[in-house]
Amino acid sequence: MKEDSLVCLPGQRLSICDKIYTSGQGTYERKGYIYSMLGGVVDIVEKNGLKVLEVHSNGQNTVIPSQGDIVTAEVYIITQQHAKCHIKCIGNTVLKSSFRAIIRKEYVRVTEKDKVEIYKSFRPGDIILARVLPITEAHSYQLSTAENELGVVIAHSEHGYPMIPVSWTEMQCPKTLVKEPRKVAKVVPENMTTDILSVLQNNV
Amino acid sequence: MPVDHKRINGPEESVPYELFARLSGLTSEKAFEQLYKAGKRSDGREFEEHRKIFLKNGAVSQAKGSAYIEMGQTKVIVSVFDPREIPNRSDYSLKGELYCEFKFAPFSCAKRRLHQQDNEEKQYSCIMKKALESAVCLHELPNFQVDIYALVMHNDGSALSAAITAAGVALVEAGVPMYDIITSVTVGIQQGVKLVDPDSLEEQMCQVQFLSEKYQDNNHGLLIISKLHTQEQLCQFYQNGYVSLEVLKSGLEVLSKTCEVIVPLVQKCLIKHITNGIKS
Amino acid sequence: MSLCDAEKTFILHGVAENFRSDGRDREGYRPIEIETDIVQHAFGSARLRLANTDILVAVKIEVDTPLPERPFEGKIEFFVDCSANATPDFEGRGGETLAIELSNILASAYKSPKTFNLKKLCILKGKKCWKLYVDILILECGGNLFDAVSLAVKAALFNTKVPLIKSVNIDGDNVELDVSDNVFDCERLDVTNAPVMVTVCKIGDNCVVDPNLAEEQCSVGSIVVAISQEYFSTVTSIGIGSLHAQTLCSSLELGQKVGIRLNEALMDTLSHITSDQDFGFLK
Numbered sequence: 001m002k003e004d005s006l007v008c009l010p011g012q013r014l015s016i017c018d019k020i021y022t023s024g025q026g027t028y029e030r031k032g033y034i035y036s037m038l039g040g041v042v043d044i045v046e047k048n049g050l051k052v053l054e055v056h057s058n059g060q061n062t063v064i065p066s067q068g069d070i071v072t073a074e075v076y077i078i079t080q081q082h083a084k085c086h087i088k089c090i091g092n093t094v095l096k097s098s099f100r101a102i103i104r105k106e107y108v109r110v111t112e113k114d115k116v117e118i119y120k121s122f123r124p125g126d127i128i129l130a131r132v133l134p135i136t137e138a139h140s141y142q143l144s145t146a147e148n149e150l151g152v153v154i155a156h157s158e159h160g161y162p163m164i165p166v167s168w169t170e171m172q173c174p175k176t177l178v179k180e181p182r183k184v185a186k187v188v189p190e191n192m193t194t195d196i197l198s199v200l201q202n203n204v
Numbered sequence: 205m206p207v208d209h210k211r212i213n214g215p216e217e218s219v220p221y222e223l224f225a226r227l228s229g230l231t232s233e234k235a236f237e238q239l240y241k242a243g244k245r246s247d248g249r250e251f252e253e254h255r256k257i258f259l260k261n262g263a264v265s266q267a268k269g270s271a272y273i274e275m276g277q278t279k280v281i282v283s284v285f286d287p288r289e290i291p292n293r294s295d296y297s298l299k300g301e302l303y304c305e306f307k308f309a310p311f312s313c314a315k316r317r318l319h320q321q322d323n324e325e326k327q328y329s330c331i332m333k334k335a336l337e338s339a340v341c342l343h344e345l346p347n348f349q350v351d352i353y354a355l356v357m358h359n360d361g362s363a364l365s366a367a368i369t370a371a372g373v374a375l376v377e378a379g380v381p382m383y384d385i386i387t388s389v390t391v392g393i394q395q396g397v398k399l400v401d402p403d404s405l406e407e408q409m410c411q412v413q414f415l416s417e418k419y420q421d422n423n424h425g426l427l428i429i430s431k432l433h434t435q436e437q438l439c440q441f442y443q444n445g446y447v448s449l450e451v452l453k454s455g456l457e458v459l460s461k462t463c464e465v466i467v468p469l470v471q472k473c474l475i476k477h478i479t480n481g482i483k484s
Numbered sequence: 485m486s487l488c489d490a491e492k493t494f495i496l497h498g499v500a501e502n503f504r505s506d507g508r509d510r511e512g513y514r515p516i517e518i519e520t521d522i523v524q525h526a527f528g529s530a531r532l533r534l535a536n537t538d539i540l541v542a543v544k545i546e547v548d549t550p551l552p553e554r555p556f557e558g559k560i561e562f563f564v565d566c567s568a569n570a571t572p573d574f575e576g577r578g579g580e581t582l583a584i585e586l587s588n589i590l591a592s593a594y595k596s597p598k599t600f601n602l603k604k605l606c607i608l609k610g611k612k613c614w615k616l617y618v619d620i621l622i623l624e625c626g627g628n629l630f631d632a633v634s635l636a637v638k639a640a641l642f643n644t645k646v647p648l649i650k651s652v653n654i655d656g657d658n659v660e661l662d663v664s665d666n667v668f669d670c671e672r673l674d675v676t677n678a679p680v681m682v683t684v685c686k687i688g689d690n691c692v693v694d695p696n697l698a699e700e701q702c703s704v705g706s707i708v709v710a711i712s713q714e715y716f717s718t719v720t721s722i723g724i725g726s727l728h729a730q731t732l733c734s735s736l737e738l739g740q741k742v743g744i745r746l747n748e749a750l751m752d753t754l755s756h757i758t759s760d761q762d763f764g765f766l767k
Binding site (some may be wrong): 219324326328329330334337338342355411412413420422424425432435436437438439440441442443444445446447448451453456457460 | 596721728732
C-alpha cells in the first residue's frame with residue numbers, strides 16, 4: 001500500500017452520496033452521506049463513470065463466501081440427495097474456520113442431471129472445487145460443481161492412496177489400479193489453483 | 205448459585221479478612237465526608253474528571269482483534285474472534301449475532317470471584333451485548349456470530365465501561381463492520397455530587413443510603429452510558445440506585461461530555477494501528 | 485409475529501395521531517386484572533393479567549444467615565421462570581436469556597435501601613435474617629413483560645405475611661427462634677416505595693407506554709424505567725436500537741409520569757382487596 005493513503009475510522013463521513021460518488025464495500029450510506037464502517041484505507045474505484053468509495057481494512061479481511069466465488073471444500077457426508085462439505089478456502093485465501101455447505105444432486109454436473117448419483121461423484125474426504133450458488137432460505141451455503149473446471153481435485157482410494165484422474169468421470173489408484181467413479185475437475189494449470197493445491201497438500 | 209465441582213473451590217464459608225478491619229475503619233459515609241470537604245477525590249482528581257486511560261490494541265495475538273485498557277488501576281483485556289456460523293441453529297437469519305462474555309478474574313476484586321459467571325457478570329455481559337449490538341452492522345454478517353470476551357484482571361471501578369470502550373477498539377481491529385466508534389463512561393452519584401469514572405471505593409459509596417441527619421439528599425446510584433460518536437446516539441443506558449429526574453438528566457450531560465473526551469484517544473489508538481499496518 | 489410495511493406505517497401514523505390501533509392514547513395502559521393470595525403454600529402471592537400477558541408470583545420465606553458484609557440486612561432473591569407454556573420460543577433454554585434479564589432488572593431495582601428496606605428482614609444481627617424467595621412464573625406472554633412482572637411482584641410482596649417472632653434465645657453459638665403459634669400473628673412488608681417498571685417505546689417520533697406485540701415490532705428503541713415514588717431506581721435500555729440523548733430525556737419524563745400514576749392505581753387497588761373474596765384463578 002502507498003504511504004500517502006487516506007486513513008479512515010468507522011463512522012467517519014467520507015463524502016456526499018450523489019450521482020458521481022456511491023458507496024461500495026466497507027462503507028454505508030445514511031441521510032445522503034457515505035460513511036466508513038471499517039478502520040482502514042479509502043480507495044476510489046471508477047466504474048462506468050461512477051466513483052465507488054471503498055474502504056479496505058489492513059490485516060486479514062474477514063472473508064465470507066458470496067455468490068459466484070470459487071471455493072475449495074472437503075466432503076464429509078454423502079447421502080442419496082446431497083453431499084455435505086466444509087468450505088476450507090475461498091479464492092486463494094485459506095479460512096481459519098470452515099463454513100458448512102451442501103451440494104445438491106441437481107448441481108453436480110451440467111448434463112444428464114437426472115442420472116447423477118452422489119456416491120458416484122463424491123466420497124467423504126474428497127477435496128473439491130465448487131462455485132457458490134445464490135444464498136436462499138437454506139441455512140447453509142449451496143455449492144455447484146456443474147462446470148468442467150469444477151469437481152474433485154484430490155481423492156484417496158479405498159486403500160488410502162491419492163488417486164490420479166483418468167477421465168472426467170473416473171480416477172485410478174496408482175497402487176491397486178482400481179478405478180473409482182468421481183466427478184473430476186479439469187484442473188487448469190493456473191497460478192491460483194496450484195497455490196491452493198500446494199496449501200491443501202501441506203494440510204493433508 | 206451452582207458451584208463448579210470440577211475445579212477446586214475455596215472453602216464455602218470463607219470471608220475476606222478486610223471485612224473485619226473495615227468495620228472499625230473507614231466507612232463509605234466517612235470517606236464521602238472527607239472527599240466532600242476536600243472538594244477533590246482521594247487520587248487528586250476533580251469530581252468530573254476521568255482517570256488517565258491507557259489503551260492498546262493487539263494484546264492477544266491469537267485473536268482477530270483485541271485491546272487492553274487501563275483506567276487507573278482497572279485493567280481489562282478484550283478479545284474478538286473471527287465471525288463463525290451460529291452454532292446449533294437450523295434456520296437462516298439475515299442478521300448476525302454477537303456473543304459477549306464479561307468475566308471478572310478470580311483475583312480481580314476484593315472478594316474472590318468464582319470461575320463460573322455469577323449473576324452480576326451475566327448482567328454485565330447482557331449490557332455489553334446491548335451496547336455493541338447497536339454499533340456493529342449486523343446485516344453485514346448474515347447468519348454469523350462474533351464472539352467477544354472481556355476479562356477484568358483488576359477491578360477498581362468502572363470495569364464495564366472500560367470493557368465496552370476496549371471492545372469497540374478490538375472490533376475495529378478485527379475488521380468487523382461498525383457504524384461508529386463506541387465509547388462508554390460510568391458516573392457515580394451521591395448527594396448530588398457526580399463522580400465521573402468512580403473507583404471501587406467510590407462505586408461502593410454511591411450504592412448506599414447515608415443515614416446521618418446532615419445528608420438529606422436521597423440521590424445515590426450509578427449511571428453507565430455508551431455513545432456512538434458521530435451519530436450522537438446513546439446505544440446503551442443503565443442506571444441503578446435511587447435518582448431523581450433532574451439529577452439523571454444532568455448526569456447524562458456530564459457523561460455525554462466525558463465520552464467526547466475519550467473519543468480522540470480511541471481514534472489515536474486506531475489510527476496508529478492502521479498506519480502501522482500500511483507501513484509494514 | 486412479523487408485520488408488513490403497510491401495517492407498520494398504520495401503527496406509526498396511529499401513534500403520531502395519539503390514537504393507537506387499540507384505541508388508547510400514547511400514555512394509556514391496557515386493562516390490568518390483579519388478584520392476590522391465591523397460592524396456599526406461599527407466604528404471599530399475586531396473579532396479574534395485562535392484556536395477554538399472564539404472570540403468577542409467589543413469595544416464600546426462609547430463615548438464613550445474613551451476608552458477612554451486610555450483617556444488618558435480610559435477603560431478597562428473584563427467580564423468573566419462562567415456561568414453554570407462554571410461547572413455544574421459551575422451550576428448552578430459549579427463555580433463559582429473558583429470564584436472566586428480568587431477574588437482573590428486578591434485583592437492580594430493589595437494590596437501593598430507599599426502594600425496599602432489607603433491614604426490616606433482619607432478625608438477629610449477623611446471625612439470623614429472613615430471606616425472601618420471589619418466584620415469578622410467566623404463564624402467558626403477550627408483550628410488555630417488564631411492566632407486568634414488576635406490578636405482580638409488588639402486589640405479591642404487599643400480600644406477603646412475615647411470621648412474627650416472639651423471642652430469640654441465644655445459647656452459645658446456637659440461636660433459637662420462637663415463632664408465634666398463632667397463624668394470624670404476622671407482619672406485613674412495607675412496599676410503598678417498591679418500584680414499578682414502565683417500558684417506554686419509541687415509535688416514529690413519539691414515545692408510547694405499554695406497547696403490544698405489534699407495536700414492539702415497530703419500535704426503534706425502548707427503555708425500561710423503574711419508578712419508586714418520583715425517583716428512578718433503575719433505567720436500562722432494552723433490545724437493539726439507539727436513542728438520541730434528547731429522546732432519552734423525554735422518554736424518562738414520560739416513564740416517570742406514567743410510573744407514578746401506575747403506582748398510585750396499584751396501591752389503591754391493593755388496599756381495597758379484602759381477604760374474603762374467594763373467586764378467580766386457582767380458587
